[in-house]
Amino acid sequence: MDVSSIFITLVILLVCARVLAEIASRLHAPPVIGELLAGILLGPSLFGFIEPNQLLKLLAEIGIILLLFEVGLETDIKQLVRSGLQSTSVAVLGVVLPLGFGFFVSFYLFDLSLLVSLFIGSALTATSIGITVRVLTDLGRHRPFGGCHLDC
Secondary structure: OOHHHHHHHHHHHHHHHHHHHHHHHHOOOOHHHHHHHHHHHHOOOOOOOOOOOHHHHHHHHHHHHHHHHHHHHHOOHHHHHHOOHHHHHHHHHHHHHHHHHHHHHHHHHOOOOHHHHHHHHHHHHHHHHHHHHHHHHHOOOOOOOOOOOOOO
16 A cells, blocks of 8 residues: 555545534534444445555554543542542443453353453453543533643
8 A cells, every 4th residue: 555545545534534523513413423434434334435454453543542541641530539439430330341241242152262352341441431531522521520631
């Protein structure tokens, strides 16, 4: 894959994701829904305009790592505990349920190995946290108790 086709692919991907994010936003839905829809439309699931390759997979991995790193930077455990049992329970369940469900289904229902099942559970946890943070950020509710953002 030459450099020009890489840039054309990235431009198509970013423009489509941004346009669908704007449409979702105007329909009072989180913009991340439009971005996910762009991936479904452009990827092999529907029209197949963009074929997942090693470069796109690497960029996606870097993106999720940076998103989760930002979440870690902005996480204040003391503030979470101070916000009450209900908030703490929701946060803990948001990690434990996807991990447990992903592990249980892949290990017991699909008979996958222990390591693969743990990986699937971990992947579900990471993506659920990532999507939750994006939705909360898009709704302006990511830091409801104040605090410093990365740009302060």
